[in-house]
Amino acid sequence: MSTPAPRRRTSSANTALAAAAVLAAANAFAFLVLAGRPDPGMAAVSVLPLAAAVLLWRRARVAPFATIAVAALVVIIRPVDLAFDLVRPGAVLPFATAAALVAAAGVAIVSSLVLVLRPSAGRGDRLVGVGGGAAVGVALAATLLVVWPQADDTGSLTDEQLAALPTVDLTNFKFSPAQLRVGRGQPVAFKFTNDTDDNHTFTITELGVDLEVPSGRTRIAVVDARPGRYAVHCAAGDHREKGMVGRLTVTDDALTSPTAAPATSTGAHHHG
Ligand SMILES: [Cu+2]
Numbered sequence: 001m002s003t004p005a006p007r008r009r010t011s012s013a014n015t016a017l018a019a020a021a022v023l024a025a026a027n028a029f030a031f032l033v034l035a036g037r038p039d040p041g042m043a044a045v046s047v048l049p050l051a052a053a054v055l056l057w058r059r060a061r062v063a064p065f066a067t068i069a070v071a072a073l074v075v076i077i078r079p080v081d082l083a084f085d086l087v088r089p090g091a092v093l094p095f096a097t098a099a100a101l102v103a104a105a106g107v108a109i110v111s112s113l114v115l116v117l118r119p120s121a122g123r124g125d126r127l128v129g130v131g132g133g134a135a136v137g138v139a140l141a142a143t144l145l146v147v148w149p150q151a152d153d154t155g156s157l158t159d160e161q162l163a164a165l166p167t168v169d170l171t172n173f174k175f176s177p178a179q180l181r182v183g184r185g186q187p188v189a190f191k192f193t194n195d196t197d198d199n200h201t202f203t204i205t206e207l208g209v210d211l212e213v214p215s216g217r218t219r220i221a222v223v224d225a226r227p228g229r230y231a232v233h234c235a236a237g238d239h240r241e242k243g244m245v246g247r248l249t250v251t252d253d254a255l256t257s258p259t260a261a262p263a264t265s266t267g268a269h270h271h272g
Pocket of ligand 1: 173199200201234235236239244
């Protein structure tokens, strides 16, 4: 009866965090060793937030900095990249990283609450807890806000349909092909690949299409337009000025061409 409870209270949390740490370590190992090309940056990213979350949970002195580090990492990696990996994981590693970061953000938020609510919290603890938790929350919210519309754009296509999509390569600095031609009628889906180190976009201002294609990723865009000719450009940096432009022609008939074919069905396609 004389043994104080607090030591046991955190044992389940410790176990969960230990498991998370093992996952993060495995993730880092995969990025450094198993991947054909070692990627120290991604390895560090996959471990740091979890380490920060662990420290925060344990209420170490560095906890305030840990909270801020988690928030900064989420922002630095860019919500759109995270969101993309979460919604349509093209590879296990980026997905694992994104999932780990989101999980870490969740732990950081909870830990901030713990920091704020504990009886012995000083004024500084409370300020850091509230500020850090809010910062992580905002970063996480931004990520999730990007997630939903992406899910709507790409989630309804079957694997068969995905494989049959016309592909447009985004390179520095052009669209290949730059002339897209589709027949009117059903919405048309394109697959965009970006193998460069830069992020690019597929933007049709007239149609309200603004698709971000992160570096090294593939994305699907569903375009539903009346017959006409639409100017296409990349909205990243000065890519448009560098010639990253194209044109989408929607013909007045239902004919298709090699550069684009109607998707057989796009099911539950929604506009944001
Ligand atoms: Cu671009």
